[in-house]
Amino acid sequence: MRLLFGTLLALIIAASIGLGATWVAITQGTAYGGVSIGAWTAWPRVGTPGIDPYARAMVARSGELPIGSGDGVAFYARSDDAGQLLDGRCDIALEGITPQARYFTVTLYDLEGRLVANAVQRQGFTSQELIRRADGTFEITIGPRARPGNWLPTGGIERYMLVLRLYDTPIGLATRSGREAPMPTIVQKSCR
Amino acid sequence: MIRLLLWVLGGALLGGIVHLATVLILPNLASQDAYSRLAPIAPVNAVAPLPPPSAERSPIPFLDPAFAMAVCRYDLTDGPMKLSVPVSQAYTSVSFYTRSEVAYYAINDRAAGRRVIELDLMTSEQRGDLPGDEEVTAADRLIVESPTLTGLIIIKALAPELGLLPAARNSLTGARCQLQPQQ
Numbered sequence: 001m002r003l004l005f006g007t008l009l010a011l012i013i014a015a016s017i018g019l020g021a022t023w024v025a026i027t028q029g030t031a032y033g034g035v036s037i038g039a040w041t042a043w044p045r046v047g048t049p050g051i052d053p054y055a056r057a058m059v060a061r062s063g064e065l066p067i068g069s070g071d072g073v074a075f076y077a078r079s080d081d082a083g084q085l086l087d088g089r090c091d092i093a094l095e096g097i098t099p100q101a102r103y104f105t106v107t108l109y110d111l112e113g114r115l116v117a118n119a120v121q122r123q124g125f126t127s128q129e130l131i132r133r134a135d136g137t138f139e140i141t142i143g144p145r146a147r148p149g150n151w152l153p154t155g156g157i158e159r160y161m162l163v164l165r166l167y168d169t170p171i172g173l174a175t176r177s178g179r180e181a182p183m184p185t186i187v188q189k190s191c192r
Numbered sequence: 193m194i195r196l197l198l199w200v201l202g203g204a205l206l207g208g209i210v211h212l213a214t215v216l217i218l219p220n221l222a223s224q225d226a227y228s229r230l231a232p233i234a235p236v237n238a239v240a241p242l243p244p245p246s247a248e249r250s251p252i253p254f255l256d257p258a259f260a261m262a263v264c265r266y267d268l269t270d271g272p273m274k275l276s277v278p279v280s281q282a283y284t285s286v287s288f289y290t291r292s293e294v295a296y297y298a299i300n301d302r303a304a305g306r307r308v309i310e311l312d313l314m315t316s317e318q319r320g321d322l323p324g325d326e327e328v329t330a331a332d333r334l335i336v337e338s339p340t341l342t343g344l345i346i347i348k349a350l351a352p353e354l355g356l357l358p359a360a361r362n363s364l365t366g367a368r369c370q371l372q373p374q375q
């Protein structure tokens with residue numbers, strides 16, 4: 001009787017710990033080898049045959065195709081520079097310069113990786129579409145209401161993420177710091 | 193009491209094994225992975241355009257809407273494959289994925305250095321079967337080795353401005369992936 005109870009207890013613990021840890025790792029977790037610069041994080045190894053098992057499981061679950069390292073690298077941001085989660089009801093300024101690359105794109109997705117519906121059918125900018133200042137820097141205003149200049153609409157959704165993709169870039173596995181890769185800042189302006 | 197603790201400890205250890213095993217097995221069990229999602233719209237060994245991602249629907253998540261894309265779902269069982277992709281105005285890239293979405297190779301137009309990205313895709317056995325002299329005479333032939341018999345090739349052409357998307361899409365219509373049966 002005691003043996004039966006013990007085995008049962010052990011098996012229940014094993015199942016809940018094992019499956020629970022897997023679920024948390026796949027849904028919340030982040031892969032190994034992330035390169036974080038400001039609010040941005042990239043996982044260059046995910047686009048190579050050296051992808052780790054956790055990232056593989058995440059990719060299989062989400063149904064995405066990671067960007068190959070010979071193609072480019074993708075930086076993800078879910079929060080601003082102050083660590084606050086990006087809120088689609090607020091105005092956020094994305095400002096500065098980007099690392100060296102032939103082209104880059106900035107795209108807004110919901111947390112599941114879907115594009116967000118909005119009246120002007122704009123889901124992102126390419127490096128060529130941006131209006132820049134005289135010194136070459138740019139500012140994109142991300143918010144629910146139309147703004148002059150580079151306006152990326154959020155459609156008013158609560159949580160979203162930004163993906164900055166650099167194509168044909170030397171940034172990759174060896175990149176470690178913001179000095180090599182100057183990323184634009186993400187600052188929350190007003191919130192209503 | 194000690195016995196109970198031992199059972200709990202044993203359970204926790206077993207839990208760790210369960211966790212590792214499920215993480216490793218999960219990619220093989222996933223039914224909604226990119227390959228499965230693209231299979232209905234991508235014929236085998238032919239280039240098919242991917243519908244542009246929109247807020248309502250997207251063939252797979254996290255697609256870059258600035259690109260025109262096409263997919264070739266390949267199966268090398270009957271021989272190696274020849275891929276040719278005409279280079280578009282701005283930026284063109286070709287990415288190779290295994291059946292389980294491992295990005296094993298990607299090349300862009302600049303790295304290819306020509307007006308047409310041309311390469312041969314084969315398994316390492318098929319490469320071994322190549323006649324020796326052929327490999328020498330075709331030294332500039334780009335050969336990519338696929339770790340698996342099946343997989344996906346994603347062909348992308350950038351539209352630097354929204355208005356150039358039709359042109360980018362148009363340039364992809366010239367892309368071909370065809371099996372080259374071995375004699």
